[in-house]
Amino acid sequence: MTVLILGGAGYVGSHATDEFLARGYDVAVVDNLSTGHRAAVDEKARFYEGDIRDKTFLSDVFTKEKNIEGVMHFCAYSLVGESMEKPLMYFENNVGGAITLLEVMNDFNVKHIVFSSTAATFGIPKETPITEQTPQNPINPYGESKLIMEKMMKWQASATDMTYVALRYFNVAGAKHDGSIGEAHKNETHLIPIILQVALGQREKIMIYGDDYQTEDGTCVRDYIGMADLIDAHIKALDYLKTGGQSDAFNLGTKTGYSNLQVLETARKVTGHAIPSEIGPRRAGDPDALVADSSKAQAILKWTPSEKLADIIQNAWSWHQKHPHGYED
Numbered sequence: 173m174t175v176l177i178l179g180g181a182g183y184v185g186s187h188a189t190d191e192f193l194a195r196g197y198d199v200a201v202v203d204n205l206s207t208g209h210r211a212a213v214d215e216k217a218r219f220y221e222g223d224i225r226d227k228t229f230l231s232d233v234f235t236k237e238k239n240i241e242g243v244m245h246f247c248a249y250s251l252v253g254e255s256m257e258k259p260l261m262y263f264e265n266n267v268g269g270a271i272t273l274l275e276v277m278n279d280f281n282v283k284h285i286v287f288s289s290t291a292a293t294f295g296i297p298k299e300t301p302i303t304e305q306t307p308q309n310p311i312n313p314y315g316e317s318k319l320i321m322e323k324m325m326k327w328q329a330s331a332t333d334m335t336y337v338a339l340r341y342f343n344v345a346g347a348k349h350d351g352s353i354g355e356a357h358k359n360e361t362h363l364i365p366i367i368l369q370v371a372l373g374q375r376e377k378i379m380i381y382g383d384d385y386q387t388e389d390g391t392c393v394r395d396y397i398g399m400a401d402l403i404d405a406h407i408k409a410l411d412y413l414k415t416g417g418q419s420d421a422f423n424l425g426t427k428t429g430y431s432n433l434q435v436l437e438t439a440r441k442v443t444g445h446a447i448p449s450e451i452g453p454r455r456a457g458d459p460d461a462l463v464a465d466s467s468k469a470q471a472i473l474k475w476t477p478s479e480k481l482a483d484i485i486q487n488a489w490s491w492h493q494k495h496p497h498g499y500e501d
């Protein structure tokens with residue numbers, strides 16, 4: 173049986189492809205390479221270059237791949253700032269792509285989907301840590317598009333025998349332990365890779381966005397989840413669906429928050445570099461603290477995260493040192 177990985181050339185998708193293969197699954201990958209990298213996809217996976225919004229293309233993939241037992245969806249746009257500037261682009265790609273995908277899954281009688289959702293569906297939470305009961309009120313088009321996708325899957329699951337798991341990621345970081353694949357965005361916006369670019373000498377300093385938040389040291393607090401733990405949750409989610417588990421959503425984090433300054437300090441220790449920094453103005457749309465309560469995933473999916481912040485940064489550092497220019501090396 174085959175796992176179809178949509179967005180398998182991207183940051184999370186390429187690590188999922190690698191790990192499903194390592195665990196003996198047959199894997200096919202679809203990616204339009206708009207942000208992904210062909211070199212990130214293991215050669216053992218069959219690769220189809222194309223866009224999931226293209227129904228003819230996607231139906232052709234499902235025709236060729238006769239034994240799809242589950243679909244992993246990693247092919248949405250995911251930058252908060254970009255979504256504020258180009259909301260329609262987010263709804264068109266994220267929501268539009270999911271509509272076509274659900275139609276094709278229905279046409280070909282494929283029953284299970286595991287889908288990347290996000291802490292951004294919660295907006296500014298009224299409670300912390302955030303549970304699955306915490307109300308979802310997104311404050312940007314990215315989070316809104318993912319919430320719409322969650323709801324679409326819910327209604328489609330209630331109308332058909334399709335089942336889904338939505339995994340709401342908190343802050344994903346890190347890379348495969350051996351540093352062979354990792355994070356490579358054209359315009360990097362995320363904290364940990366930018367800090368490591370400073371350590372590599374590619375940037376002069378890291379600008380910390382704001383130190384007047386309602387947190388202990390005044391900088392934003394985030395819950396970092398390592399790549400290996402994240403992918404493990406996806407594999408467990410697919411197993412859960414295959415063994416009759418009901419459609420559901422789970423928060424994925426570690427229940428431990430780190431401030432931006434704590435992340436910086438940890439990166440200084442891991443890399444041995446001074447990593448100059450400066451406090452700058454706040455970035456629009458940043459909640460003070462986002463920390464996940466993942467007890468539901470632990471209880472139902474039997475998922476327990478094990479990577480600590482220093483391990484996560486160490487793995488990311490291995491990747492950045494081996495591939496200072498990403499996949500262009």
Ligand code: UDP
Pocket residue numbers: 252343361362363364366378379380381382392393394432455458
């Ligand atoms: N951040 C920062 N400087 C940077 C990039 C990010 O201070 O150059 C902060 C950002 O404002 C947020 C935290 O780091 O408080 C995590 O941001 P990131 O973009 O990595 O993830 P997000 O929480 O937006 O998903």
